[in-house]
Amino acid sequence: MKNQLEFLTNDLLLKQSELYGDAYEKNTCNFLSPTYNDLSVHTLGDWLNSLTTTYDLTKDQKLNLNALINALEFVLKTIDPIRIKDIQTTIVDDIDFLLWRETEKGILELNLEDDGGIIFRSTNRESGKMHKKIFDCEVDFQKLLFNFLA
């Protein structure tokens, strides 16, 4: 799963060309169609499909993941696409869906709980200090992603 977003990252980087960004945009439309193959994730829709078929998620987890990926579509326009390349996913304690990434500063985790709760946790590599924030109903997914991708 580690390199699942690498194709998407590369596509986004290609589109950053000043002269040929539009040509790459057009070519992406020509070639890419939704697929469930992990190695062929070129769009966020592909990624969502891949995650929902790979993991047995609850209704609330699917709702949150859907909202998160919708927000990511906008956040990706504002950040260096390289940052999403390292996102990894796993299931914790058989029920919680975890997205996580390792940076120079430490580990960032986004835990989508089975009952709809969301926990954002960052652990500093040097000090070991942990910062945890729990969300229940009102979630600003874009802000959450900026923290996760910071």
Add this chain to the structure above:
Amino acid sequence: MEYPTLENTPIKEIVFSISFDENTNNHSSAERFIQLDDINNKFDEINNIFGQTVKFDKEKTPLISKDQIGYDLKSKHEVLRLRNGRFSYHFLNNYQEFDEILTKFIYYWNLYNKNIAGELNITNCSVRYINLIEIDEDEQASRLVQLYPKYSSDRDILAFQNAVKFQYKESPESEINVVTSKIDDQNILLDITANHTISLKNLDNIKMHFAPLQQLKNKAFFDSITAKALLKYLKK
């Protein structure tokens, strides 16, 4: 290794970039940078880039708004792009030596870096060279570039995009991305990026990190074209 100088270069766009962890557009750093005389007077167009943003709430209708996501500074041959976590310099439709472009890039980067609050954790340096290769009935893609769909007289290739990522064994610290893409009936792009992933607090000696990428992107270019293409671009 010495590579020949191409008098008729197919290079159309050159991009030098630095990536970093911090979200610099979240505060007034970028504003301070673009207000500098050296920047303001240099670029004819300074565009605030807006993107649509949406706030989600599980119980309510999503709230759509437009927020600023960065700046594009443009002149005839240069573009500076400021985005969260990325500073890139694009040199367009003109050719200059690697060192000349690097010097300009370093100049802009130093100005930018001085006007950023706090130090930046640099994660990646990259150079990208986009070449426009003209094709026609006699000179199909497969006769000019090495990464291609096989040409045959009984079919027309309408579109293709091939990508390969690799490392040269003598430079395991850097990655090369080569993409070939047919963009219309007359042209394909040969798009070469050399990346150097690092982790540094501020970048004092930028030149040291970019210089090795010159040789790598050259090697990748000459490895990616055919002898026929070399002859085509060697002389005007």
